[in-house]
Amino acid sequence: MKCKRCRNAAAAVDLPSHNSAFCPDCFFVFFRRQVEVGIRKYSLLDPSDRVLVCVSGGKDSLVLWDILMEFGYDTEGLYIDLGIGDYSDRSREKVLAFAAARGKEAIVVDLRREGVPIPETAKRSHKEECAVCGTVKRYFFNRVAASRGFTVVATGHNLDDEASRLLGNLMHWHGEHLERQHPLLPDAGEGLVRKVKPLWRVSEMETAAYGFLKGIDYVVEECPMSHDATSLVYKEALSLIEEKMPGTRSNFYLGFLTKKGTFLNSLTGAETNGAPFSPGETSGKCTACGAPTYAETCGFCRLKEKAGKEAAR
Ligand code: SF4
Ligand SMILES: [Zn+2]
Ligand SMILES: [Zn+2]
Incomplete structure (x- = not known):
């Protein structure tokens, strides 16, 4: 088949979802354009931004860092070593090699050193690994960004991630989560920097193809906790539906973003008008670590305390 x-x-x-087929060079043009449109549509990034890119060693985040550098943004990568055995060691190697090849040095946070490796912390706090992982990662994204003067945190979530999250939120009618689901979470002050997902328009397959054709070496295996x-x-x-009806996934998520205001108004009675969700103000600073929080201590410190108490038993 010839390139269209x-x-x-x-x-x-x-x-098939775009009713197209491209040669490598034309696919690069297509992919970059999709990401550019995604950034511009919701003003995710500004040329003056200092961007902290959260990299896991997987394809999405490394492709994101690669393309943001190519677009000329001022970026640094943040790797959080989750302390998940060989998987974390291999992921760290990939990130460091990727950065070194581009004359960069990734910022590394080692959760074993911080006293909160994911498997042990989950066990001690009697929580799911992924729930613990979410709390800990969010905490360090903010802490590193705020303490080092980054204006925005970028993550590699793609269209498949966002559409499946949307389906889950709808299945359980998580009104509040639906309200927060957006490629842009604005800066909430007090050290809660803006969060963006510049790959929200491109699918997992497109990202994998881009990474492969660009020769980006990433960790192929999934996190064992997944x-x-x-x-x-x-x-x-969603993949099953997409296979039968190409384009459905993108219709589903892009349609949600367009209709979000009207839809959520009727669901929650709130006047959101589809504008990117603006988080409310936090009530103050965590008495233990100083991070912004709605309670006396932040979720991370509560988790750390719980895990610590259990370990001392
Ligand atoms: S699958 Fe692994 S990396 Fe992903 S949230 Fe769960 S523990 Fe964290
Ligand atoms: Zn071509
Ligand atoms: Zn705290």
């Missing part, structure tokens, strides 16, 4: 853009080279990437992540079930369900 240049009509000259052989197509290397088939995109086997019982419910998000995978929603992803599988």
Whole structure:
């Protein structure tokens, strides 16, 4: 099959959801354009931004860092070593090699050193690994960004991630989560920097193809804790629908963003008008670590305390 853009080279990437197929060069043009449109649509980034890119060693986050550098943004990568055995060691190696090849040094937070490796902390606090992981990662994204003067935190969530999260939120009618679901979470002051997801328009397959064609070396294996992540079930369900009806996933998520205001007004009675969610003000600073929080101590310090108490028993 010939590339549908240049009509000259052989197509290397088939995109049924766009009714297209591209050669590598034309696919690069297509992919970059999708990301650019995604950034511009909600003003996710500004050329003056200092961007902290959260990199896990997987394809999405490394592709994100790569493309943001290519676009000329001022970026640094943050790698959080979750303390998940060999998987974390291999991921760290990939991130450090990726950064070094581009003359960069990734910022590394080692959760073993911080006293909160994910498997042990989950066990001691009697919580799911992924719930603990979410709390800990959010905490360090903010802490590193605020303490080092970054204006925005970027994560590599793609269209598949966001659509499956949307399906999960709808299945359980999580009104508040639906309200917060957006490629942009504005700065809430007090050290809660802006969070953006610049890959929200591109699918997992497109990101993987871009990473592969660009020769980005990433960790192929999934996090071993992901086997019982419910998000995978929603992803599988959507993949099945997408296979039968190409384009459905993108219609689903992009349609949600467009109709969000009207939809949520009727669901929650709130006047959101579809504007990016603006988090409310926090009530103050955590008495233990000084991070912004709604309670006396922040979620991270409460988790650390609980895990610590259990370890001392
Ligand atoms: S699968 Fe769970 S534990 Fe593993 S990185 Fe994702 S959220 Fe963290
Ligand atoms: Zn072409
Ligand atoms: Zn705290």
